[in-house]
Amino acid sequence: xxxxxxxxxxxxxxxxxxxxxxxxxxxxxxxxxxxxxxxxxxxxxxxxxxxxxxxxxxxxxxxxxxxxxxxxxxxxxxxxxxxxxxxxxxxxxxxxxxxxxxxxxxxxxxxxxxxxxxxxxxxxxxxxxxxxxxxxxxxxxxxxxxxxxxxxxxxxxxxxxxxxxxxxxxxxxxxxxxxxxxxxxxxxxxxxxxxxxxxxxxxxxxxxxxxxxxxxxxxxxxxxxxxxxxxxxxxxxxxxxxxxxxxxxxxxxxxxxxxxxxxxxxxxxxxxxxxxxxxxxxxxxxxxxxxxxxxxxxxxxxxxxxxxxxxxxxxxxxxxx
Amino acid sequence: xxxxxxxxxxxxxxxxxxxxxxxxxxxxxxxxxxxxxxxxxxxxxxxxxxxxxxxxxxxxxxxxxxxxxxxxxxxxxxxxxxxxxxxxxxxxxxxxxxxxxxxxxxxxxxxxxxxxxxxxxxxxxxxxxxxxxxxxxxxxxxxxxxxxxxxxxxxxxxxxxxxxxxxxxxxxxxxxxxxxxxxxxxxxxxxxxxxxxxxxxxxxxxxxxxxxxxxxxxxxx
Numbered sequence: 254x255x256x257x258x259x260x261x262x263x264x265x266x267x268x269x270x271x272x273x274x275x276x277x278x279x280x281x282x283x284x285x286x287x288x289x290x291x292x293x294x295x296x297x298x299x300x301x302x303x304x305x306x307x308x309x310x311x312x313x314x315x316x317x318x319x320x321x322x323x324x325x326x327x328x329x330x331x332x333x334x335x336x337x338x339x340x341x342x343x344x345x346x347x348x349x350x351x352x353x354x355x356x357x358x359x360x361x362x363x364x365x366x367x368x369x370x371x372x373x374x375x376x377x378x379x380x381x382x383x384x385x386x387x388x389x390x391x392x393x394x395x396x397x398x399x400x401x402x403x404x405x406x407x408x409x410x411x412x413x414x415x416x417x418x419x420x421x422x423x424x425x426x427x428x429x430x431x432x433x434x435x436x437x438x439x440x441x442x443x444x445x446x447x448x449x450x451x452x453x454x455x456x457x458x459x460x461x462x463x464x465x466x467x468x469x470x471x472x473x474x475x476x477x478x479x480x481x482x483x484x485x486x487x488x489x490x491x492x493x494x495x496x497x498x499x500x501x502x503x504x505x506x507x508x509x510x511x512x513x514x515x516x517x518x519x520x521x522x523x524x525x526x527x528x529x530x531x532x533x534x535x536x537x538x539x540x541x542x543x544x545x546x547x548x549x550x551x552x553x554x555x556x557x558x559x560x561x562x563x564x565x566x567x568x569x570x571x572x573x574x
Numbered sequence: 575x576x577x578x579x580x581x582x583x584x585x586x587x588x589x590x591x592x593x594x595x596x597x598x599x600x601x602x603x604x605x606x607x608x609x610x611x612x613x614x615x616x617x618x619x620x621x622x623x624x625x626x627x628x629x630x631x632x633x634x635x636x637x638x639x640x641x642x643x644x645x646x647x648x649x650x651x652x653x654x655x656x657x658x659x660x661x662x663x664x665x666x667x668x669x670x671x672x673x674x675x676x677x678x679x680x681x682x683x684x685x686x687x688x689x690x691x692x693x694x695x696x697x698x699x700x701x702x703x704x705x706x707x708x709x710x711x712x713x714x715x716x717x718x719x720x721x722x723x724x725x726x727x728x729x730x731x732x733x734x735x736x737x738x739x740x741x742x743x744x745x746x747x748x749x750x751x752x753x754x755x756x757x758x759x760x761x762x763x764x765x766x767x768x769x770x771x772x773x774x775x776x777x778x779x780x781x782x783x784x785x786x787x788x789x790x791x792x793x794x795x
Contacts, residue, residue: 432584570693571708
């Protein structure tokens with residue numbers, strides 16, 4: 254056995270494991286930094302792990318109105334979040350065996366399925382706030398969708414493919430690719446999409462307890478025990494997945510393993526977590542600099558993201574974009 | 575496969591794109607004051623573009639132009655308009671004909687027309703940055719949308735001034751070696767426009783006690 258190469262299947266498993274194990278850590282660091290920025294000491298960095306362990310030990314309480322959908326939703330969403338890391342460049346610059354089973358649209362569909370099943374489970378609870386949250390999450394999700402589509406169009410025009418690996422390779426290839434307006438504006442639009450999709454401040458108060466302002470958080474109000482743990486873990490994974498796409502596909506696809514050597518893979522894991530934490534600090538800073546938009550002003554924020562994505566596509570229709 | 579522009583051209587395109595984006599920001603700015611500040615920022619971006627092109631193409635004249643642009647469009651014009659606004663004591667723009675979302679959608683459609691129109695010229699030149707030209711033309715068209723759809727004197731003045739900004743972007747990227755005297759003549763036009771719009775703002779506010787042009791729909795005998 255050659256000791257110097259990790260099998261591609263092994264790296265694929267590691268991609269999923271990195272997202273699975275690393276996501277609560279990234280959430281913990283963000284919460285800690287946020288606390289520090291607000292003059293608090295902030296929770297421990299490992300707090301999300303303790304929360305998850307506690308929730309897994311608790312019993313599940315189910316409302317009278319709900320059916321099996323209420324219990325299955327979190328499980329379906331969690332398994333979706335386990336599939337997406339196989340499709341995107343988490344650790345390697347080259348496609349892994351299952352990496353081409355879905356393109357960037359396939360990944361988008363699986364993320365949408367996860368969001369849909371959580372919203373369905375929230376609606377199924379029969380509780381007003383969870384239903385309000387689910388309904389809002391689907392409404393704003395539908396408004397974010399066109400922006401995501403136009404970002405994908407921009408990727409397709411930049412690379413002539415719709416594979417995230419090809420986009421990352423294009424960004425790495427030269428400086429001129431980085432400063433192309435098509436790339437810059439697609440990346441900024443996707444940044445705004447991540448901001449909205451992870452429930453960050455201009456759209457939603459991440460750690461708020463006021464039900465009236467809740468969108469994503471509202472959906473999980475009625476869940477408890479292991480189901481809630483899966484939902485919380487799932488939303489942390491979704492956050493890290495979106496960060497990974499933003500970092501490793503659009504903004505900074507450096508530090509990825511170019512071969513299967515163990516050292517390169519370890520460096521790739523460390524650099525991904527490091528970059529995700531840095532990005533998380535930027536999000537924490539935005540959280541502290543801006544105030545939450547009123548619910549009916551969120552459409553204007555999403556319209557700005559849409560404008561950027563549309564302009565990113567338009568510039569390709571003139572020579573060289 | 576598309577031709578990949580050089581890093582310098584790409585950077586210039588992004589800066590030109592910023593001009594277009596500030597145009598959209600002006601379209602939705604509810605406060606008249608913030609609209610003037612956005613115009614000042616847009617002019618600052620144009621100044622930056624002039625410096626960038628001066629350095630990249632070794633046209634020392636453009637440094638003079640950049641300095642003049644900064645003094646006039648970033649400091650003097652916004653200063654004068656803000657002062658007029660302070661005297662008029664009007665904060666909010668009157669309710670526009672259309673909602674913000676519809677205005678932005680119309681502006682997107684209009685700027686798309688600009689992009690596709692320049693794209694269909696099929697300009698095949700190694701030195702002419704077609705993208706930046708297209709962006710400048712799109713910005714000019716959005717400035718027209720701003721002038722047409724917003725119903726207050728300040729927005730219309732700002733639309734006109736920013737129209738001049740997008741024309742300077744176009745002239746900077748297409749004809750960087752344009753004689754300085756021509757560029758200065760453009761700036762002088764702007765000064766005349768500022769005086770004219772200043773007088774209009776004063777007279778309009780003096781007669782109707784508002785900056786909105788909605789009041790101008792009655793015949794006076």
